[in-house]
Amino acid sequence: MDLKNKPKELLELNPYGKVPVLVDGDAIIYESNIINEYLEEKYRDVPLMPKGPEQRARVRIWMDYCNSRLHAAAHEVLHGTDPEKTEKAKEQLRGLLTSLEPEMAGHEYIAGDYSLADITFIPFFTRQQRYQVAIDERLPHVKRWMERLLARTAVRSTL
Ligand SMILES: N[C@@H](CCC(=O)N[C@@H](CS)C(=O)NCC(=O)O)C(=O)O
Numbered sequence: 112m113d114l115k116n117k118p119k120e121l122l123e124l125n126p127y128g129k130v131p132v133l134v135d136g137d138a139i140i141y142e143s144n145i146i147n148e149y150l151e152e153k154y155r156d157v158p159l160m161p162k163g164p165e166q167r168a169r170v171r172i173w174m175d176y177c178n179s180r181l182h183a184a185a186h187e188v189l190h191g192t193d194p195e196k197t198e199k200a201k202e203q204l205r206g207l208l209t210s211l212e213p214e215m216a217g218h219e220y221i222a223g224d225y226s227l228a229d230i231t232f233i234p235f236f237t238r239q240q241r242y243q244v245a246i247d248e249r250l251p252h253v254k255r256w257m258e259r260l261l262a263r264t265a266v267r268s269t270l
Pocket residue numbers: 114128129130131141142143144178
């Protein structure tokens with residue numbers, strides 16, 4: 112879809128005029144985290160949320176961290192027009208990734224078992240080179256986590 116020249120169908124489906132939008136029968140769902148939760152609830156044979164309320168809250172905290180903080184800074188790095196703000200966003204991005212290091216030490220996934228929390232970070236990791244913030248040996252646990260996620264069969268099939 113050409114997002115610079117949005118078809119009117121997009122605005123009919125999503126008043127925010129953004130992708131993704133999921134149309135599933137009569138259901139029209141937008142906002143990527145809400146789409147992910149909808150799919151998780153609908154397809155119960157693939158559980159991607161823990162059972163306990165506290166663990167579910169942890170998953171949602173990381174989903175929110177990714178969407179409202181990491182993606183916001185990444186968006187500024189890619190689309191910002193003020194060099195000073197762009198530099199600040201790069202710093203912010205480094206800080207946000209560095210904060211994940213202790214979270215990932217000794218863990219395969221960010222919130223217990225593989226969950227929607229991990230899945231929320233995958234689009235960021237697939238595009239991380241564009242954001243000019245290296246995820247290398249200075250962020251060893253985040254790097255291993257990223258590699259683990261990108262190596263998953265379901266992820267590889269989308270790349
Ligand atoms: N919070 C939304 C953000 C979606 C979003 O920003 N999508 C971008 C493409 S990745 C878009 O549609 N941009 C067009 C625009 O903002 O006009 C979500 O998570 O679904």
